[in-house]
Amino acid sequence: MKYICTAILLFTFAGFFPLASADEDEFPFALQINGRQASMFLYRYNLGLLGSMAKGSTPYDAQIATEAAHNLLSVANMKNSTMWPAGSDIDAPGLANRTEAKANIWANFEDMGNKHQALTENLTKMSLVAGDGVEAIRANIGSVAKACKACHEQYRLEDED
Amino acid sequence: MLKRASGITTFIVVLGVLAFYFLTTPVSFDSGKLPRYAPDPANGELLFWVGGCASCHASSTSKLLLGGGKALATVYGTFYSPNISTDPQFGIGGWSMSDFANAMLNGVSPLGEHYYPAFPYSYYRNMYIEDVMDLKAFLDTLPPSSNKTKLNEPGVPYSFKRGIGLWKQRYSAPSSIQARPSELSPLQRGQYLVDGPGHCGACHTPRDEFGGAKSASYLAGARSLEIDPDSPDARAEWNPNITPHADGLARWSERDIAYFFEMGFKPDFDTVGGSMVEVQENLAHLPTADLQAISNYLKSLPAIQY
Numbered sequence: 001m002k003y004i005c006t007a008i009l010l011f012t013f014a015g016f017f018p019l020a021s022a023d024e025d026e027f028p029f030a031l032q033i034n035g036r037q038a039s040m041f042l043y044r045y046n047l048g049l050l051g052s053m054a055k056g057s058t059p060y061d062a063q064i065a066t067e068a069a070h071n072l073l074s075v076a077n078m079k080n081s082t083m084w085p086a087g088s089d090i091d092a093p094g095l096a097n098r099t100e101a102k103a104n105i106w107a108n109f110e111d112m113g114n115k116h117q118a119l120t121e122n123l124t125k126m127s128l129v130a131g132d133g134v135e136a137i138r139a140n141i142g143s144v145a146k147a148c149k150a151c152h153e154q155y156r157l158e159d160e161d
Numbered sequence: 162m163l164k165r166a167s168g169i170t171t172f173i174v175v176l177g178v179l180a181f182y183f184l185t186t187p188v189s190f191d192s193g194k195l196p197r198y199a200p201d202p203a204n205g206e207l208l209f210w211v212g213g214c215a216s217c218h219a220s221s222t223s224k225l226l227l228g229g230g231k232a233l234a235t236v237y238g239t240f241y242s243p244n245i246s247t248d249p250q251f252g253i254g255g256w257s258m259s260d261f262a263n264a265m266l267n268g269v270s271p272l273g274e275h276y277y278p279a280f281p282y283s284y285y286r287n288m289y290i291e292d293v294m295d296l297k298a299f300l301d302t303l304p305p306s307s308n309k310t311k312l313n314e315p316g317v318p319y320s321f322k323r324g325i326g327l328w329k330q331r332y333s334a335p336s337s338i339q340a341r342p343s344e345l346s347p348l349q350r351g352q353y354l355v356d357g358p359g360h361c362g363a364c365h366t367p368r369d370e371f372g373g374a375k376s377a378s379y380l381a382g383a384r385s386l387e388i389d390p391d392s393p394d395a396r397a398e399w400n401p402n403i404t405p406h407a408d409g410l411a412r413w414s415e416r417d418i419a420y421f422f423e424m425g426f427k428p429d430f431d432t433v434g435g436s437m438v439e440v441q442e443n444l445a446h447l448p449t450a451d452l453q454a455i456s457n458y459l460k461s462l463p464a465i466q467y
Contacts, residue, residue: 040431048430055420091395100434103392145425145432149441152434160382160399 029088033099036083039075046071047144050126053134054141060134069130072144073123076116084109090157105155112155119147185326187269192259194338198291205299208292210446211358212285216439217242220306227252228306233279234388237372238315240279248305261297262290266336268329275325277313278372283333284360289341292358332373347450351458354451355380364400364436367467380404380459381467385436398435406464418456419449 025031049068052058089103090096105112122143129136209215215224217231228251229244246252253261260271268275268282276282285293318324345353355361366374367383382402389395402409410418417428422444425433433441444452 044430047426051424051426051430054424055416055426057416091392096396103395142424148432149425149434149438152432153436153438156434157396158398158400158435158437159396160401 027094027098028092029085029095030098032083032085033088033095033101036080036101037099039078039080039083042075043072043148046075050130050137051141054137060137062131062133065134065137066127066131069123069127073120073127076120076123090159100156100159102155102157108155112151115147115150118150119144122147181323181327184330185275185323187267187273187275187326189263189267189269189273190259190338192257195259195262195294196290196338196340198294200291200294200298202295202298202302204292205295205297207447207451208288208296208358209299210443211354211451212296212360213440213443214245214300215443216436218245220308225303226306227300227303228308228310230308230310232311232390234390235279235386236316236388237277237279237319237386238313239390240277240313240315241311244306244308244310245300246306246308247301247303248307251307251309252305253300254305256297258294258297262293262338265293265296266290266338268325268333275322275329277315277319277322277325278328278333281360281363283329283374284357284363286333286336287353287357288339289353289357290338291341328371328373331371347454347457348461350451351454351456351461354455355458359455361403365403375467378465378467380462381406381465382409383467387436400437402466403459404462404465405460406466408466409464410459411464413460415453415456415460418459419452422447422452422455423449 025034027033046068049058049064050072053060053065084101084105086106088095088099089101089105090099091103122140126137126140126144129140214227217233218227218229220226220228220230227244227246229242229246231242233240233242244252247254249255256264256271263269263271264276264280265282265285265288267286268278268280270276362374362380364385365380365382366376367378367381368386369375372386380403383400385398385400387397389397405411413421413428421427421433422441424445425438425441427433444455
């Protein structure tokens with residue numbers, strides 16, 4: 001019994017220790033970097049709902065598709081400029097494994113804004129048609145992907161996970 | 162005694178020079194070796210997208226205007242992609258079919274000089290001759306560009322071009338002409354596309370100190386050799402492991418891989434980024450069966466880690 005209790009205790013606390021000792025916020029610009037990564041996660045999550053229907057790995061559901069498309073548009077409409085402070089790029093001290101944002105973003109901020117605008121327009125179209133059927137998603141998801149890629153091609157460093 | 166020693170030394174030097182001369186002499190096919198074949202530009206277009214010719218040779222305005230001039234800054238020097246448009250003066254409009262086959266399969270120019278392996282002929286040499294001929298037939302349909310490209314700026318000692326012959330001896334033995342089989346299984350087709358025209362290993366296989374592929378780590382991932390001229394100290398891209406290893410495609414199904422090529426979405430619906438964006442968008446021109454064949458082959462590779 002004693003051993004079982006010890007085992008349970010160890011097991012339980014083992015789960016907490018990494019959290020307790022995590023240095024998740026102990027790096028430069030942690031708040032802003034975590035913030036922008038959270039918005040990327042929301043894109044990915046909602047694109048996953050739509051995309052898996054387009055891909056054919058989950059059945060089409062008009063309500064889920066509509067919600068996901070609206071969520072994507074909402075994320076795109078958030079004003080996140082404070083999450084992109086200069087000096088929070090992958091080559092900045094202490095950020096090598098914390099961000100994938102390339103330093104060239106800050107020399108091309110206007111271009112990144114234009115690319116974001118294109119994404120917003122594509123997501124607006126998607127939000128209007130996502131409830132119309134899987135073919136409507138298939139017809140529009142390519143241009144959404146292209147808008148995401150436009151930024152990832154130039155401004156994100158592909159690095160080891 | 163001294164006379165004898167100097168005689169031996171002279172003999173060794175002469176032998177060395179002769180060996181170097183023969184080992185580094187560019188080897189070309191003669192034009193009589195090409196099959197009698199009416200090339201098919203439609204298949205050539207497919208190979209154009211598989212090979213991603215546009216990624217290096219296209220102008221910024223159109224993927225089909227192949228004026229070249231893109232700088233490839235690497236640890237071996239800066240190489241400028243040549244003009245491969247149909248312009249007879251600045252491009253390759255004046256090339257014969259055997260000139261083109263020699264460039265693609267042997268890495269030898271019409272003047273009989275070695276090309277730098279920045280041009281990935283060590284992969285293209287796996288191509289079937291009919292496919293090479295089809296590719297030229299497609300390139301012949303594209304517009305001319307009068308863009309005059311810069312000369313390469315290789316670092317020392319790579320500026321000594323003849324030395325590339327030694328590199329070829331080690332990493333890219335002269336090609337023999339391979340005829341296209343009438344039928345291939347999906348796995349064989351995938352292998353052909355990946356190992357030949359697709360030259361996936363050029364980025365995804367680590368290189369040794371001479372820039373040759375480390376074949377034991379084929380497709381196991383590599384740091385890019387490209388340098389950003391605007392910020393030379395910036396971290397270079399990581400080209401991921403694309404074998405079925407846990408660090409690579411272990412959790413990707415064949416469908417995931419094919420869908421990635423088609424749309425640019427990874428299984429978690431993150432998108433492709435960096436230089437792979439162009440590659441993915443080129444591959445999206447392929448028929449589904451070919452994308453499936455590539456996926457089939459990648460999943461069949463040994464799961465290795467570099």
